[in-house]
Amino acid sequence: MTETPHPLYAAHAETLTRALTAITERGYWSAYPESPSPRVYGETAAADGEAAFRAYLGGDFPLDQPGAGDRVATEVSPFGVDLGVRYPHADPDALIAAATTALPAWRDAGPRTRTGVCLEILARLHRHVFELANAVQFTSGQAFVMAFQAGGAHALDRALEAVAYAYAEMNRHPGTADWEKPAGKGEPLRMVKTFHVVPRGVALVIGCNTFPTWNSYPGLFASLVTGNPVLVKPHPRAVLPLAITVRYAREVLAEAGFDPNLVQLAVEAPGEGLASGLATRPEVKIVDFTGSTEYGDWLEDNARQAAVYTEKAGLNTVVVDSTDDFAGMCRNLGFTLTLYSGQMCTTSQNILIPAGGIETDQGHRSFDEVAAGIAAAVGKLTGDPARGVELTGAIVNDGVLERLTEAAKLGEVVLESRTVEHPKYPGAVVRTPTIVKLAADAAEIYGREWFGPISFVIATDSTEHSLRIFRDTVGAGGALTAGVYSTDEDVLDAAEKVAVDVGVHLSCNLTGGVFVNQSAAFSDFHASGANPAANAALTDGAYVANRFRIVQSRRHA
Amino acid sequence: MTETPHPLYAAHAETLTRALTAITERGYWSAYPESPSPRVYGETAAADGEAAFRAYLGGDFPLDQPGAGDRVATEVSPFGVDLGVRYPHADPDALIAAATTALPAWRDAGPRTRTGVCLEILARLHRHVFELANAVQFTSGQAFVMAFQAGGAHALDRALEAVAYAYAEMNRHPGTADWEKPAGKGEPLRMVKTFHVVPRGVALVIGCNTFPTWNSYPGLFASLVTGNPVLVKPHPRAVLPLAITVRYAREVLAEAGFDPNLVQLAVEAPGEGLASGLATRPEVKIVDFTGSTEYGDWLEDNARQAAVYTEKAGLNTVVVDSTDDFAGMCRNLGFTLTLYSGQMCTTSQNILIPAGGIETDQGHRSFDEVAAGIAAAVGKLTGDPARGVELTGAIVNDGVLERLTEAAKLGEVVLESRTVEHPKYPGAVVRTPTIVKLAADAAEIYGREWFGPISFVIATDSTEHSLRIFRDTVGAGGALTAGVYSTDEDVLDAAEKVAVDVGVHLSCNLTGGVFVNQSAAFSDFHASGANPAANAALTDGAYVANRFRIVQSRRHA
Known part of the structure; x- marks a missing residue:
């Protein structure tokens, strides 16, 4: 169970280091440029992304998952655009079984490898940020620039922020420690201790209609990087942004030699109540949710076997x-x-x-x-x-x-x-x-x-x-x-x-270019967890610390 | 709300620094000598401590608390010693009201002052460690040396460990940060952000009969140092060790200029069910409990308004x-x-x-x-x-x-x-x-x-x-x-x-002087939070991170 980090860890070391500094200082920093300008992303990026988005419409979304029998299409675009994307209809048992199977190898790969792979997923998603932005726009109703920023660049920043917090938390303690206790005139007592970072179990992320990526990414990546396989349950009207996310996450996981079922899309037919069914499964140990106070409270009251992180309604x-x-x-x-x-x-x-x-x-x-x-x-x-x-x-x-x-x-x-x-x-x-x-x-x-x-x-x-x-x-x-x-x-x-x-x-006294409804990743906390509108904040130590546990073993040196 | 640290912070800076190193390295360290030898603690320490303990017996315990009308004596010593200490019988409303009143000034004093005061409380308790050891011995049934170690020195080590974790967590983010976002050719956007550490509310610690101090101190000090007033509810058969603890904690708090009602003893008459009543009060936002699985599960199921940390039974x-x-x-x-x-x-x-x-x-x-x-x-x-x-x-x-x-x-x-x-x-x-x-x-x-x-x-x-x-x-x-x-x-x-x-x-393969039933503070985690025997560990980031929240304010620079 010793960790030899995957090369992706070294590949993204600079980003990680910068992000770790940012969460310590909480000044301004961003890893993913928020301007969709061709000067930043290249002349063809916007058109390529839109084309990739359009290629999904009216077709079967390319996702090879366990237990996918029939397909479902539930999206209605606020822009009146016909989406018609058909997603694999999830079989909860198959999803849970596949996630459970995927867990041990991901756990045993250790924090550094998992961090490297998660950062590669973020890099991959960033390469497809225009595709994501279009998907966010046409499912949420956000205008394009906002969809690009909040649904793309800023969502990735929030994801990276969560990964950085989780990385710091997992590395708060060493992997092994020597313990030597003086014993009077005798030989000291000597032990070698190993501290394993152990995930909680299967994690569930329940997405919302308005911010399918921004509100889902922190929980998704905080759970994944700490070793938990993640089931991503999108809002029935905003599936595509998270389907694209799951697609590329699975691609990177497989390339890195891991079971792609570490990230699975859990799509439901209308009225199926899939979220409630999954959230109360004994295997599900973490739930992240953004949405109504009513359903958030229901989850807190009923998903008692899980750590539940909710963002609900409030009176701004x-x-x-x-x-x-x-x-x-x-x-x-x-x-x-x-x-x-x-x-x-x-x-x-x-x-x-x-x-x-x-x-x-x-x-x-x-x-x-x-x-x-x-x-x-x-x-x-x-x-x-x-x-x-x-x-x-x-x-x-x-x-x-x-x-x-x-x-x-x-x-x-x-x-x-x-x-x-x-x-x-x-x-x-x-x-x-x-x-x-x-x-x-x-x-x-x-x-x-x-x-x-x-x-x-x-x-x-x-x-x-x-x-x-x-x-x-x-x-x-x-x-x-x-x-x-x-x-x-x-x-x-x-x-x-x-x-x-x-x-x-x-x-x-906001009178210029900063707005009360916007929070900047790496600097502003989003929600406080200190009032009824949310029980957690993006992102602080409390958001990540209980997504894993430490299990130690010790023996005489 | 800016923090000028109390002189006690500087007074204990060295201990704090050493403890912060210890929790990072998790090798061997201890702040409080575990040997009750006169060579360590002085020739008269043992006799003085025993005399102080005996002075409590058969009398009214000296504690000036709100709402204390009658007195109750509920202890029966496993050693057959007649204890007969009479404690102020708590009025839950008065305790909660006094704790609530005490909160704002303690919160606004800031992390460093609170840490200094908590470390002074630990030093004060250490000065009375023989008194504590006797109280633990005669209520729990532990033999003297064990009561001195587990109930005195090691309990203080575990408390210090929790304080160090909480201090690190509260200082993970700066108190203020400058944020400057480039704005193309225009003036950058500049904000000053203040991050307030805000306690959850009133904290409740429910003690057990066998380890009244060791199992209560981490939660008590983790909650207190993060700004939460603490109600200490001892087991009816092991009140004295926690009464002594509360006495000296109140003494230090008052000396440092704070409301002593930040730490109050909540003693009940037989069969009163005080713990359940307090644990489900809306003002109580944190509960720490050690004891039976049955009651731990009850607390988790019913104290829904609080973060509940339980250590229950298991199959070692x-x-x-x-x-x-x-x-x-x-x-x-x-x-x-x-x-x-x-x-x-x-x-x-x-x-x-x-x-x-x-x-x-x-x-x-x-x-x-x-x-x-x-x-x-x-x-x-x-x-x-x-x-x-x-x-x-x-x-x-x-x-x-x-x-x-x-x-x-x-x-x-x-x-x-x-x-x-x-x-x-x-x-x-x-x-x-x-x-x-x-x-x-x-x-x-x-x-x-x-x-x-x-x-x-x-x-x-x-x-x-x-x-x-x-x-x-x-x-x-x-x-x-x-x-x-x-x-x-x-x-x-x-x-x-x-x-x-x-x-x-x-x-x-333990064959020498280390035993499977003993865990060393600053190195061994006690309980993992990863199986049904406990939902938390002593001590890790998860144990402290959700005892406070961060509330930010921001304005243009």
């Missing part, structure tokens, strides 16, 4: 007290609400503004003027359909449309949602964000999540009142992000104190 | 294949069975020996000769009552006596348990170990834990058969320790493979 909140850059604030918030038409788990929902208005660099601005300022910023970003759809993308599912309809009846509509014809994809379902004005006593409305392009401007008695609502709602419902705008250090400190108390990450 | 197993030191093997196993009359969670229960006997340096030894050899070693250690009781100590409770009676009827008794008159404490309940011969098909007997001085020699078809039973029983029931004796490298490798598969720590 912004406290507006004052600003020395009113235009910048409105632009920044407007962009946040517009991006992917508010369908990010990090998009601000509740914007708390004193009813009496705020002080700004442009003088006093009434509540309605602040609301109008944000609405105008959204309007500007979405005014031109051709440019607007490159920010908003398309609406991921009918649930969002239903909530949009409902939201219009909740209060005074400050900004109406509009239906936009997509200039390129006539079947695309595009909606611009809505902003609705609510009173502070409407907590039964703003105290739950309205996933989609729906935000509330909430009139409070004062900033102190806003902070109280921030504390109460996020304390009870959780949040992934929070923001505050103030020129008063005391208010910023008070907001930070609330954020620490309720356990939510806070962004202060 | 030894596979005997062959040996080049038959006498040493028998001596070593005999000592393991005799120490604390087998009442360690690590004591071997199932000794698997081929029915056809084994090869040794003394030639072939039949199954009965191997069993007799081990029995003779126990007999030698316990033959002289005065020396014997210094190894066996006393029997912790009536449940052990009942099992002893039952065990005598299970099969051929190779070694009878004897009742021993304690030369010094006439009321002490002392029993020597029993060894019972079982057939390999008696899994319904040896497949469950027989806590106490009860071990089985089990006749198997072959070593291969022994390894199969090892795999099946420990795979299903878990274990904290396993051992193997063989002169054949292939057998040692096969045993190690099984150990890795079922996730149990393995000791090979």
Whole structure:
């Protein structure tokens, strides 16, 4: 069981070293360029990637897996594009059996070999990043550039971050240690101890519709690199990005001499409930999930044999007290609400503004003027359909449309949602964000999540009142992000104190090119695990440390 | 919320640095001398400690806590000594309220200050180690030297180990980081990020009867140093060691300017079920428990709002294949069975020996000769009552006596348990170990834990058969320790493979002064978290990483 690292470990040593430094410093770093420009990726990369994506459509996805009898096609593109990709329909028993069989050799290969192979998988996926970006775009409804960044480069960064944390954790202890205990005048006691890194068992990753890669990669790679075979269960409407991921992961595993069944795709027919079945199997020891609070809670309550990592819904909140850059604030918030038409788990929902208005660099601005300022910023970003759809993308599912309809009846509509014809994809379902004005006593409305392009401007008695609502709602419902705008250090400190108390990450006075709904791998933690919106963070020690255990053996030297 | 470390941090910096090195290397190190010799601790230390212990007896334990109305005395000494210490009877609401109040200042003091204060508590406890040792002896039934070592020095080592892991984990990320992202030809984006270490909430430590300090200290100090106020709920029969611990911890906390209610003793009246009530309180976010599988499972199932760390029962197993030191093997196993009359969670229960006997340096030894050899070693250690009781100590409770009676009827008794008159404490309940011969098909007997001085020699078809039973029983029931004796490298490798598969720590060919039931802090992991006997290990990253979360705030530079 001694480890001779696979040559892929040396091949990616530089990337690993840099990533290990990055997670220690948590300053800016990225391994995978986020610009899809031909100057970065080459003149043909975009066209090649799109062609590779199109070649999958209407066909059998090339995946040779155990127990695949019939095929299923469950995807419906928010862009109205006919996908029709047919995936092997998983037999849970066959998947679990194949994963279990694959485990020992992968475990015994040791941390360095596994790290080298995982980094090669990331490199391989990066080579296919345009293909991935197209798959993300047309299943999630993200616009292309966002799909390339969040679904491609940033997803790979988050994966690498998780691998680096796991590598550091597995190497926190030496593989062997000499132990020599003095024994008075006699010979010392001498032992040689071997510390085996042992995986937990089979891991399950349950993907979501909106961020099929970004939200799945950290768990997938954290589990895989620590020795656990992984079953990847995509959302039925966003299979392709993870099918492509599994395809290339299996290719690399096989090339490196390992059982490709270390990574398997678990696709279900509609209504099959495959995730629940797999998550409660005794062999499954790790579950990663992103999605609804309801199902995340179900997993935590029922997958009791497994370590369960969940990211669920929350009440992302912004406290507006004052600003020395009113235009910048409105632009920044407007962009946040517009991006992917508010369908990010990090998009601000509740914007708390004193009813009496705020002080700004442009003088006093009434509540309605602040609301109008944000609405105008959204309007500007979405005014031109051709440019607007490159920010908003398309609406991921009918649930969002239903909530949009409902939201219009909740209060005074400050900004109406509009239906936009997509200039390129006539079947695309595009909606611009809505902003609705609510009173502070409407907590039964703003105290739950309205996933989609729906935000509330909430009139409070004062900033102190806003902070109280921030504390109460996020304390009870959780949040992934929070923001505050103030020129008063005391208010910023008070907001930070609330954020620490309720356990939510806070962004202060964002007026430029950084947005509350975006987190940068290697620097920003995504989710805190300290409030009901998530029980874990991307990525910290707690996210990786319990994906493996150490088993020691000792004998006299 | 910036941290200026308390002077105690600098005062203990050297110890901390050495401990951090130790957990990285996992070779031999100890911070607290394990010899109670006057040459180490001074001429009067032993007498002073005993006097301090005796001063508690029959009186009100000096502890000023919130909500303490009446007093309760629940301890019965296995040595027959009248204890009669009266403890403040806890009001759960008052304890939780006081802990909650104490949290913010402790959190905001930061990792370094908390580490300094915790190390001062350990130093203070070390100054009172003889007092602690007496308290452990007379509540647990351990003989004095063992109580001093396991209950004093080694417990402090395990506490320091946990503090070092937690310190490393909290400092894995910087407190602040500058983030500068290039922005093409424009000005780079610049942010300053602050990373707050935030505790989970109130922590609960549920102590056990046999090792009130050793098994409680890691969780207590891991939770405290990461910012969580701790409620210490002792076993009703072993309150004093933890009462003394809480007393000195509160003393240090107050001296350092913190709320002493960061550490509170939660004592119950008989049958009150205080642990279950506290463990399921919404404010309680961490539970550490050592004890029965039944109650550990109950906690895992019911304290769903908390991270629950349990050490439960298991089937500690030894596979005997062959040996080049038959006498040493028998001596070593005999000592393991005799120490604390087998009442360690690590004591071997199932000794698997081929029915056809084994090869040794003394030639072939039949199954009965191997069993007799081990029995003779126990007999030698316990033959002289005065020396014997210094190894066996006393029997912790009536449940052990009942099992002893039952065990005598299970099969051929190779070694009878004897009742021993304690030369010094006439009321002490002392029993020597029993060894019972079982057939390999008696899994319904040896497949469950027989806590106490009860071990089985089990006749198997072959070593291969022994390894199969090892795999099946420990795979299903878990274990904290396993051992193997063989002169054949292939057998040692096969045993190690099984150990890795079922996730149990393995000791090979122990014939000298290291015993399978002992683990050394800073080097040996205690429990693996990889089998049903425990869901965590002392101590690794997973044990500390989820006791706090990181909450970040960021703003433009």
